[in-house]
Amino acid sequence: MIQIDGRSSKPIYEQIVEGFKEMIIKGILKPGDKIPSVRELSSIIMANPNTVSKAYQELERQKAIETIRGRGTFVAVNYKPRVDDEKLESLKGQIKKIAIEAHYMGMGKQDVVKMLDDIYKELG
Amino acid sequence: MIQIDGRSSKPIYEQIVEGFKEMIIKGILKPGDKIPSVRELSSIIMANPNTVSKAYQELERQKAIETIRGRGTFVAVNYKPRVDDEKLESLKGQIKKIAIEAHYMGMGKQDVVKMLDDIYKELG
Amino acid sequence: MIQIDGRSSKPIYEQIVEGFKEMIIKGILKPGDKIPSVRELSSIIMANPNTVSKAYQELERQKAIETIRGRGTFVAVNYKPRVDDEKLESLKGQIKKIAIEAHYMGMGKQDVVKMLDDIYKELG
Amino acid sequence: MIQIDGRSSKPIYEQIVEGFKEMIIKGILKPGDKIPSVRELSSIIMANPNTVSKAYQELERQKAIETIRGRGTFVAVNYKPRVDDEKLESLKGQIKKIAIEAHYMGMGKQDVVKMLDDIYKELG
């Protein structure tokens, strides 16, 4: 299901959040699909339930998933993109960072766009 | 000179590193240009000297700047891009994250490429 | 009849309790009216019978409904308001919380009173 | 400083969140004021640092406070009310609940408005 890299500098809860969002975008998980309970996932990926819980709460805050009392947790059915000024600014900052880093690796705009192409192919 | 945002979630030392690299790419700083000493910069941006020092060490490790004993610190003159496999993988990961986040903000590939265009215009 | 939102953060049994009290205040349910049995309601709203039972017990404790052995459950006929000090304090706390939250949404006292007006119109 | 009631059914972290917002509204804490560090407050109110941390993160998410790296945590200076549809709906629901509960305590609209008056006097 979700691949967790304990050696990564990226926090586990963040890997979980991104992992689910990626699977949803790829269509591996569809709106309305049930996802594992906190306890289930924590035992699967061998992480503490609190860590998984933190990830789920973040995903719920972002409206990517929703919990239905007594039924479980599901991929949100009515996700509406939220255009948040602050988030947009953050995204721009991240892109700028990538452009700079790419440049320092000898890569120009073409190369970055190429990588972007590959990513989008992977995401389907 | 360099803009530091203490409110940002991005560590200050990282902001310094990125700030210098950005100024170098934009040509505001040219190879051979002298940059402020750790003490100078730390007093200018009101940051802990240790923080500035850490940033300079990172810039030096990346060969973006070089220190000449007794003379000061300078923008590296003969920077050679390094195509590090590990870094390339990290870059790809960052781009994927951006694609996913953009998607969750209702933005598709076109929009991301558009933002990339703007960034490259800004970097000149 | 009663609308239950499993996605709400509000417990289902609480939604049932509030739902009945609202219908009674609105006059949709009148003193002496029969209400569904636990089993009936639980199958209607697709909830666990234990959940409905808990709600009914709470409503009974508050004297809003009463069960007559062998006959069924009914809206209480002679409801007497109870001015419980503890409850009054709790109510005040809830109102304070609303005032604070409203303030943080840029709403002043006027706006809250306006909302209160609307609510009372809705309740009839 | 902040009063925590361990006997309350309201979670400690929520009491902290509300407590700060109340003090800010009352003007006891002003924009730019420093608030205790997580560790300080946790030792003051004798709660676990994690609990305080959770409260601070929530306050930061709500833009009520902000952390400046290496300087500490402060009451936000540029708070802008956010008019969130969902939050507005939730507020309405809470007000309705109050109206219903008040009614069941024999209190009408006038009484609720009176309580609201008192609250706003207290908040200043």
Next chain:
DNA sequence: GTGGTCTAGACCACA
């Protein structure tokens, strides 16, 4: 020192 992350483990309300 300061906050962020994580684990282990407990208790509780809810369904």
Next chain:
DNA sequence: GTGGTCTAGACCACA
């Protein structure tokens, strides 16, 4: 069983 809350305690990056 399920998620939410909390404690105790550890480790780490950052300043």
